[in-house]
Amino acid sequence: MRKAILGKKIGMTQIFSDEGHAIPVTVVKAGPCVVVQKRSLEKDGYSAICVGFEDMKVTRANKAQKGYFGKLPLKRFVREFRLDDAEQYQVGQEIKADVFQPGDIVDVTGTSKGKGFAGGIKRWNFKRGPMAHGSKYHRGPGSLQSRDASRVFKGRKLPGRLGGERVTTQALKVVGVDAERDVILIRGSIPGPKGSLVAIKSSVKAK
DSSP: OOOEEEEEEEEEEEEEOTTOOEEEEEEEEEOOEEEEEEEOHHHHSSOEEEEEEEEOOGGGOOHHHHHHHTTSOOEEEEEEEEOTTGGGOOTTOEEOGGGSOTTOEEEEEEEOOOOEEEOHHHHHOOOOOOOSTTOSOSSSOOOOSOTTTOSOOTTOOOSEEEOOSEEEEEEEEEEEEETTTTEEEEESOOSSOTTOEEEEEEOSSOO
16 A cells, blocks of 8 residues: 655654664654545546645635635645555545554655756766866866757756756655654655655655
8 A cells, every 4th residue: 555645854863773773864744634635547547646734824825725625724735646545545534644654665755955056066976177277177067069060969967057856765764653743754864955845655666
């Protein structure tokens, strides 16, 4: 059974195993989420659920949002998760952090930290030129293309905006769940800055 939940990244800390080893973990405020809509094979061609997270004031919602949620509580974030067993969920059902258990392997999707405009060395790990005084080439992008092309081909690695992209980190281990405080502890780092929205799903590659 595949599981999914939305949450907010709180930050990183460490916990200690029974053997005394320090384990770096990311703390995620996961849920409570509400199933807002369902997608079915008969009607939509695929099976999925739409999940809402974090309450929103009625005064901040527009007419379309109020109509979308209907009698359900308004939520600030809504994301769709494709699940094979979406029929088991009901509209209005609440999903809490205890949907995952310690030992589960998950994929975490978020928006990576935006780093602004960056050069080729930082953005693409280019090698720099000699830093000696006689060198006229240090951190530039180098030769772009053959002269015959008379243009720069699409996909050429050049300086530009770095970060701020949708990133998924796969096969992370859940090491702790606090259902009372809606907290999930995930081993290692996950994408995004503190306070950013993340989606936690059962891993697609876990053995």
